[in-house]
Amino acid sequence: MTLTIGIDVGGANTKIAALNVHRGRAVSLSTGIRYLPLWKKLSDLPSTLKILSLEVVQKWRKPDMIALTMTGELSDIFRSKDEGVDTICHTVLEVFRDIDIRVLDCSGRLLSVDDALEDPYRVAASNWYASGWFASQFFDLCILVDVGSTTTSIVPVAMGEVKAEGFTDLEKLQLYELVYTGVLRTNLAAIASRVSLKDRWINVSSEYFAQTGDVYLLLGFISIEDYTCDTPDGRGLSKEEAASRIARTVCADIKTLDMEDIISIARYFYRKQLEAIASSLKRKAKRMKECYGVEDIPCIATGLGEDFLAAEAAVKAGLKPVVRLSSLTRRDVAIMTPAVGLAFLAASYLEGRRIYWDPEL
Template identity: 35%
Template sequence: MIGVDVGGANLKVIDNGGAATVHYCPLWRGAPIVDLLSSYAGQEAAVVMSGELADCFSSKGEGIVFIVEQIRAVLPGARFYGTDGRFHDGPDPSLAAANWLASADWLRETHPDAVLLDVGSTTADIVPLGDFGALLGLTDLLRLQRGYLRYTGLLRTTIPAIVREVEIEGVSTPVSSEFFAQTADVHLVLGHIGPDEYLCDAPDRGPRTREGGLRRLARTVCADLGEIGEKEVIGIARQVWEAQRDEVANAVRAAVEGSGAREVVAAGIGARLFAPVVGGRELPDLADALPAHAVRALACRNGET
């Protein structure tokens, strides 16, 4: 059996041996789910999703139907995990954004006193694991309202979503609301990731290099790199990182205090960077595919074959 997590930007697969593969798969550009899964054709599969929210769909319901049909075209026996904590054969409203719950369902027995922090390319899930029943049925709207979902990630978050102004040579400077740069540029410039870890398109479709990142970040204050210089652009990157770091840390702190958790466990491509910030520890060998690992394990445990 394989595990599949269909996000809006990435398709993650755990194969029969437990190895993870991450495909950049932007649904809003008509990414070929069937082609990407063709090498697994006919295998048993357990699936979670969050890509139904992509704005190429008129509603989450339409997105769910599309994803289920694409998956079943190549994996006809696939089973889909929902926010009701159950597996389904076909489209169901509960399938919307159930990937985080699969992770919680899998980890709750081994980490009952923990808060899970899963930082991906786009979002950060903050999930108290001590009361699984209280998590059932939570939509992304409810998770946003409860502080369990922060729309900030390692790669794809826009700069004005994190800061509205930065200091340049001691002068408070508003940032442009244009999509000139993203957090991948921040973390690349600061050395938190390498060019090979810049696993999405750059906003300008330009080179995913440190030089490219510096140029894009300068543009967030309507400047050229040569106009303000590398030192000031690095300063912009640091200010954005500090604001993002504090946002995530504050959300985790609130979840720990509210749930009485005794530890924080971290997963996702941002785990290495954020675990020390929140006083947590990384879950081993889970990389950026925890929900795919989890849904596969749950299906095997529950006999969903």
């Protein structure tokens, strides 16, 4: 039995997946996630990692490998990304002593921690690779679109391999492989500078009054349990509280704006966010069609926004067929695709053969 653990340390959420493989077959998979905003609570990272690892490996035994990937190095708690990579790697090293720890780089290699620390920019923001690699289990040629709480990754897969063109976040932002928009934490002011309401345009406040989680809570696309981050005003998760945050984006409040109007504003932000994701997907798909001479590009949609953002945007961008990763696997796999992909990648590395998703998992 081989036990591998994939850890994905994001700026706002830490995710973990533990995979047991027996005779080349995946036999069990557990996942866990915790909201941990690094810019506020970096010092909680060790305890979060401990709690999550005890959750996913209920009866603790030493894993054969822990593989690490991250995007948290971009958090402004760190002066620069190399400082972030250094801190996160050393935290994992300290929490998991005497275990073989590897760090994913943006070419899909599992580096030793020493090698990672020597070239920190190679391992910064590499979690998309694990997702793309996981997607290649299902389609030889496809685009994976993972709409998470904060960001959206778009990963091209061809000939059964990850064929990303950008490696750093900056390159990915240029090349339509990263859209910095997500289901929960995106400031509505970053989505649209004006909204339409009753055939009039209203400019939007630039404060951090409301975020996408408020829109999707109000529209009923996510549940209170999905809203795994702080609210901008520190208040609660009732629809009324979400609506009052959204009203504030046009400098109004819940007493002077009808609920119907607030819902209409929320729908406008939804449409704009959908368009932003669809637009990048379309450009990436065009590029892949040219490169590989194909008519249609299949899409695997995943992430917390799998359904109402990733899949909807893929349809809008003309990809087909559009398949939800949760329907191929499980809902938790969709929410933590990089951590799960990484656990499979690590197991494949140890076993010397590709370990596939098993429908019985």
